[in-house]
Amino acid sequence: MTSPDGLTRILDSIQVALDDPAVGPGEVAARAHLSRFHFDRLVAAATGEPPGALRRRLLLERAAHRLTTSDRTVLDIAVEAGYGSHEAFTRAFQRAYGMAPTAVRRRPPVTFRELELSCPSGVHFQPPGGLRLPATRQETPMNVLQHLVDHHVDTLTAIIERAGTLDDEVLDRPITVSVETIDDRPTLRSLINAMVTQEEHWLSALRGGDWPDESDQSVRGLAARHAAAGRDWRGFVARTLAEGTLADTFVDTTCTPPTTHTLGGTIGHVITFAAVRRTLAVGALSSAGITDLGAGDPRPFLDAAAAG
The missing domain is CATH 1.20.120 (Four Helix Bundle (Hemerythrin (Met), subunit A))
Known part of the structure; x- marks a missing residue:
């Protein structure tokens, strides 16, 4: 099992990498002071997602947030999320959300949490630029x-x-x-x-x-x-x-x-x-x-x- 501090260190490395989608997985692992093999294994064990899938999901969640809270072009948001074209971003977004980026922009949800994509870990993009970990307990x-x-x-x-x-x-x-x-x-x-x-x-x-x-x-x-x-x-x-x-x-x-x-x-x-x-x-x-x-x-x- 990964300790809470260890998971936080790993997620901090992934969060920093969100601002530079060109950074490769090996460099993300190095920032966490881990080998690529060990980093991938720890992320998958702690979050239930391979690090590449986790990072892509977080970038899509961040893109969805920026679609609904800014007037930036879809292409600008796509490039910032690591996609080389408007079309590639739209295909990925459509697969994840079941609707096009422009549809989300036209009909934003009540709260951003409704744009969080399903995942086993409960780790999501947290506006304005962080990550949200699941609560350690539930309040009734x-x-x-x-x-x-x-x-x-x-x-x-x-x-x-x-x-x-x-x-x-x-x-x-x-x-x-x-x-x-x-x-x-x-x-x-x-x-x-x-x-x-x-x-x-x-x-x-x-x-x-x-x-x-x-x-x-x-x-x-x-x-x-x-x-x-x-x-x-x-x-x-x-x-x-x-x-x-x-x-x-x-x-x-x-x-x-x-x-x-x-x-x-x-x-x-x-x-x-x-x-x-x-x-x-x-x-x-x-x-x-x-x-x-x-x-x-x-x-x-x-x-x-x-x-x-």
Whole structure:
């Protein structure tokens, strides 16, 4: 068996070689300080794929990502993936994905993970330029729910500890709602936009893309943006829960520098911050005389779902 450190060293050599498809297999092995025979045997044992097949698959996954997140020509992407012509790349891409590169560009998936090709190892291209190894364990939905409860209890403990450093005048002072850690001078429009952008942002990050366009903040525009982003976000969460991949990681390319997150952590982040904004938005509607949403409490919704 190959140790985790040994596998990481091997994959690091393959990752570096992705940026230079002209590098031969012997040189890739040498970069891992191994003979070509030993390198091939270790890669096949650790990943279930010969190194050449592993490298070609990773280059195709990277090409698929660049097709859906850039306006570069198919030929440029083909050459970068090590193919000598548009036609050779299209044939290889069609065999792997069952569709032409232009079809993927026209109809990009909800997240980049849907462009990962089946493999025995779980090693995939990770935007913007790395490799993703499979999680060492699986997180169940119940684990994530427990983690969220633990986070709440621990945070409340910390709040109480810090409150102990304040005098009674501060402790009993009436609170003007403070949202400095959430939004700056929120309005009903800005809260709605922030919640829609949050869906769009994390979907874009999962695709390896940039910050979304939030320029249309008309009610009609917000409704159209949410119709697409809400659908795709709901689908992403459902798929993640069904596949038990909450502990898997991805690189958030919208951050500078790019930051690694787990899928479960991202879902928990959205639930938490959206809950604050949603409560403020429901309150703003109530102040405007629209009270049919009540307090926006999820309990009746969850009770009905459990009964239904």
